[in-house]
Every structure is written in structure tokens, then in C-alpha cells.
Amino acid sequence: MDLYIGNKNYSTWSMRAWLVLQHFQIPFTEHLVPYDDFLPEQNFKQTLAKITPVGKVPVLKHQDLIVWDSLAICEYLAELFPERHLWTQDIKTRAYARAVCAEMHSGFMALRSLCPMNITQDFTQLGQQLFHENADLQADIKRIEEIWSKREYPKGFLCGNEFTIVDAFYAPVVMRFKSYGLPVSESSQNYMQTILNVGAVKAWIEAAQQES
Ligand SMILES: N[C@@H](CCC(=O)N[C@@H](CS)C(=O)NCC(=O)O)C(=O)O
Numbered sequence: 001m002d003l004y005i006g007n008k009n010y011s012t013w014s015m016r017a018w019l020v021l022q023h024f025q026i027p028f029t030e031h032l033v034p035y036d037d038f039l040p041e042q043n044f045k046q047t048l049a050k051i052t053p054v055g056k057v058p059v060l061k062h063q064d065l066i067v068w069d070s071l072a073i074c075e076y077l078a079e080l081f082p083e084r085h086l087w088t089q090d091i092k093t094r095a096y097a098r099a100v101c102a103e104m105h106s107g108f109m110a111l112r113s114l115c116p117m118n119i120t121q122d123f124t125q126l127g128q129q130l131f132h133e134n135a136d137l138q139a140d141i142k143r144i145e146e147i148w149s150k151r152e153y154p155k156g157f158l159c160g161n162e163f164t165i166v167d168a169f170y171a172p173v174v175m176r177f178k179s180y181g182l183p184v185s186e187s188s189q190n191y192m193q194t195i196l197n198v199g200a201v202k203a204w205i206e207a208a209q210q211e212s
Pocket residue numbers: 006010011012013014038055056057058068069070071
């Protein structure tokens with residue numbers, strides 16, 4: 001299995017798929033395609049054009065199959081390895097987890113556009129300013145905190161005591177909240193710490209720190 005990703009410091013969608021493969025110990029080969037200006041003649045688009053016309057990361061290549069979307073990749077992996085429980089086992093909790101992932105996948109535009117992931121930087125001052133000036137950003141954070149507050153266990157994951165796909169989807173949000181020093185409740189801070197303690201998350205952060 002081959003996974004094409006962007007820079008670990010910046011690429012939120014890559015992080016999600018990578019975390020799932022890594023955490024669930026699914027063997028894969030990583031291909032990091034460094035960001036440039038995404039111009040058609042530059043390396044990023046040229047490299048991806050050989051794999052997918054969409055030209056975005058992550059992309060999973062498995063035998064003759066190409067999957068070019070983070071959520072579709074996670075769904076495929078969950079079907080391929082049902083015994084590893086990439087989603088939670090309870091059917092209703094699983095439906096809830098999928099809805100929460102979809103909300104991330106298609107929403108939170110203010111957070112995504114105003115606070116791009118940059119793991120190695122401390123943007124606390126900028127984060128305070130952005131938070132106070134942007135009602136849409138405040139609304140995104142409020143909704144994310146609401147989702148996080150539904151956890152069953154105070155120091156647990158979003159759907160129980162195990163890391164599952166839904167946590168991979170919110171891990172880049174943890175990185176953003178941390179870099180921008182966004183004001184969050186104690187419960188949210190506990191969740192952020194839970195995510196930061198996951199081995200795969202630690203490995204991703206360490207690799208991001210090694211990038212130039
Ligand atoms: N919905 C896609 C989004 C993928 C995406 O936007 N990837 C970004 C990097 S995080 C990218 O490749 N951007 C290049 C571009 O916009 O040209 C997914 O979930 O995989």
C-alpha cells in the first residue's frame with residue numbers, strides 16, 4: 001500500500017489518513033510530495049498527475065486501486081481490516097462518528113482558512129487576535145468544543161476509550177488549537193492531551209519538526 005502525502009507540518013488531510021494507517025499498524029510506504037505553489041508545471045502537481053487527475057493529497061494506492069480523498073481512504077481501510085475496528089463497534093455510535101467526520105470534512109471553514117496548520121510555530125498572539133475579531137471562528141470553536149464535550153470518558157477519545165477514525169479527523173484541529181493558543185475549556189484541553197499522547201500523533205509531530 002502506498003500513501004502520498006504533503007508536508008507533515010502543514011498537510012491536515014494527509015495527517016488524517018497517515019494517522020489511521022500508522023495507529024492501526026497497517027503496513028504502508030509513505031511518499032512525501034513537498035508543497036510548492038501548486039502550479040501545474042511544478043513538482044507537486046506534476047508528481048500527483050501521474051497518480052490522480054485531482055492533484056491533491058492524500059492519495060492511497062493499493063494494487064490497481066487509487067483513492068484520492070481522506071475520508072474515502074479511511075472507509076476503505078476500515079472495510080479492508082474489519083478486525084482492527086477502525087470505527088467504533090456500536091452501530092449508533094459509528095453513525096454518530098461518521099456524521100462528526102463529515103462535519104469536519106465539509107465544514108469549519110473559518111478555522112480552516114484563518115488558522116492553517118503549522119505544527120512547529122507558536123501563533124498564540126495572532127490566535128488571540130483572530131479569536132476576538134472573528135465571530136465565525138468563535139462559532140467554529142464553540143461547535144468543536146460541543147462535539148468534544150460529548151466524550152463518554154473525561155480523558156477518553158471521541159467515541160470511547162480507543163482512538164478511531166473520528167479522532168484522526170480531529171487531530172489536526174488539536175494542532176491548530178495548540179499553535180494558535182485558542183481559548184478552550186478544561187475538558188477540551190484534556191482531549192487535546194489525550195490526542196497528543198497517541199504514539200502515531202507523536203511520530204507525526206516529530207517528523208514535522210524535522211522538516212525544513
Ligand atoms: N477532500 C480532500 C481534500 C484534500 C486537500 O485539499 N488536500 C490539500 C493538502 S492538505 C492539497 O492537496 N492541496 C493542493 C491544492 O489545493 O492544489 C481530502 O479529504 O482528502
